[in-house]
Amino acid sequence: MVNDIAAEGGFRPALRLLDLANAVRTDPGLPREELVALLVRHGEDPDDLTEEAFPPEAAEEMRAAAARLAAVLTETDTGRAARALNGILAECGGPPRLTDHGGRHTWHLHADRGEDAGRADWFLASGALALAQIITEYGRATWGECAAPGCSTLYLGTGPGSARRYCSATCASRARVAAHRRRRREGR
Template structure:
């Protein structure tokens, strides 16, 4: 059995992208995404993750989208600096952490190494857990890179969310395929 890498920031992006694409994403689809990101199938089955939990989680994901992940000033917005975008993200993440009653504690469960939890405790609901853990993960990304490395693909034909934590300059596209497609389209426009 291959042990899954614990990547809560990518989990936040993947769930946000799925809920943005399908606001009424089914409980089963949410559970599948959670399992893909390391949750045990037994923890998202039946009453452990019911319809009410799924609705609350969709609401929490939407809040993360509205307050942190979706920039109200999409690129290129010459009057909004990268520093202003980073400040906006940092303030939004601080609000989420405060609203979740975030108190850091170390936790180790389900074969995972010790890691930080910032939810209200082991009995926290799925929505509270998601907002707290996502805010912590994105805050760690912001502090490590000195900026909000997430965004929406700049391709007008795409719009997928991405988490850009690789080397080099800040990303504008979700994938090399989108970047290439847009470069080719721009080249063809210039040649006409």
């Protein structure tokens, strides 16, 4: 799925969050192997996701974390979203710190409780931080659930203009065509 935010080349943790949240919403029992594949596509080291390092219980915690953040992504009221993010950061976050994971990655910001934080807490803290950055940069929650009938895909949107309502141009076009046909049938 292409989002306005992806075109900007930034907010990779937000895109990881979005993909994981959509995957878990589609399949709440998302198999551990699919969860690992998704995380690897987003740059996580496969060696950190072996069954020993990332057992089924950790995968279940990660699915629960994704569902919790998905609830924030459906909240379009910026104040309520900010309060929810503050709650997650207070629960799972720690002082911001830079890490390169022992030279395995480029330097980046973490707001979890340290290298020993559980993967679900790390995901909650990094996802909340990414969404908080979006609110501070754009002054509003720029995400939501697609308004097209039959689609519940979550999206991130940071483009210019009015607030986004659809996950893709395809859903927006489909909704416009359906509305046009409905108006024609009703004689308007």
